[in-house]
Amino acid sequence: DTAVSQTPKYLVTQMGNDKSIKCEQNLGHDTMYWYKQDSKKFLKIMFSYNNKELIINETVPNRFSPKSPDKAHLNLHINSLELGDSAVYFCASSQDGTRPQPQHFGDGTRLSIL
Amino acid sequence: SQQGEEDPQALSIQEGENATMNCSYKTSINNLQWYRQNSGRGLVHLILIRSNEREKHSGRLRVTLDTSKKSSSLLITASRAADTASYFCATVATAAGNKLTFGGGTRVLVKP
Numbered sequence: 001d002t003a004v005s006q007t008p009k010y011l012v013t014q015m016g017n018d019k020s021i022k023c024e025q026n027l028g029h030d031t032m033y034w035y036k037q038d039s040k041k042f043l044k045i046m047f048s049y050n051n052k053e054l055i056i057n058e059t060v061p062n063r064f065s066p067k068s069p070d071k072a073h074l075n076l077h078i079n080s081l082e083l084g085d086s087a088v089y090f091c092a093s094s095q096d097g098t099r100p101q102p103q104h105f106g107d108g109t110r111l112s113i114l
Numbered sequence: 115s116q117q118g119e120e121d122p123q124a125l126s127i128q129e130g131e132n133a134t135m136n137c138s139y140k141t142s143i144n145n146l147q148w149y150r151q152n153s154g155r156g157l158v159h160l161i162l163i164r165s166n167e168r169e170k171h172s173g174r175l176r177v178t179l180d181t182s183k184k185s186s187s188l189l190i191t192a193s194r195a196a197d198t199a200s201y202f203c204a205t206v207a208t209a210a211g212n213k214l215t216f217g218g219g220t221r222v223l224v225k226p
Contacts, residue, residue, distance in 0.1 A: 045213060099211070105158070
């Protein structure tokens with residue numbers, strides 16, 4: 001059973017398009033996260049939701065909009081894709097986002113903008 | 115901005131040798147965590163060490179934390195080819211909930 005699953009695994013699209021990445025966790029965790037890993041492997045937090053409520057919102061262009069329909073799902077919608085959006089996007093979850101705990105990561109979505 | 119820096123950026127060793135990598139950070143922390151990332155995969159949590167702890171072990175892994183120097187080290191003993199991966203340290207700043215700030219990672223290659 002995959003604990004944190006993301007779809008799609010690969011996403012190749014044209015500049016200017018709008019795309020979504022979906023994430024689901026079956027761990028019963030309250031908190032979910034989105035990270036971006038660039039070509040140099042630097043990982044940076046983008047957003048975090050705790051029980052469907054936004055608790056972390058880093059300096060991210062407003063073309064990126066997370067949506068959490070329930071605490072097991074956190075989707076990421078990206079409007080007007082740009083070349084610089086090419087990266088690997090990771091979803092993660094933890095039992096509780098208000099206290100330090102291990103985070104469980106999905107295998108990433110590799111986004112390539114042509 | 116990146117909280118931490120890892121050293122070395124890359125490490126190549128023979129199977130059976132020990133691998134040591136270091137992480138330095140800038141702000142006061144609640145805890146520091148180490149993660150492993152295999153090629154093409156997500157990160158896997160290895161160890162969490164709290165700011166009031168100095169050393170922690172898990173199997174062949176040993177983590178130390180020196181808050182006066184704002185640094186941590188990860189030692190992998192008796193390395194195996196399967197330990198080939200990138201290793202990342204991540205800090206949670208004081209009063210920052212569970213927000214992880216990652217270092218740049220150390221790429222470890224264990225040759226059989």
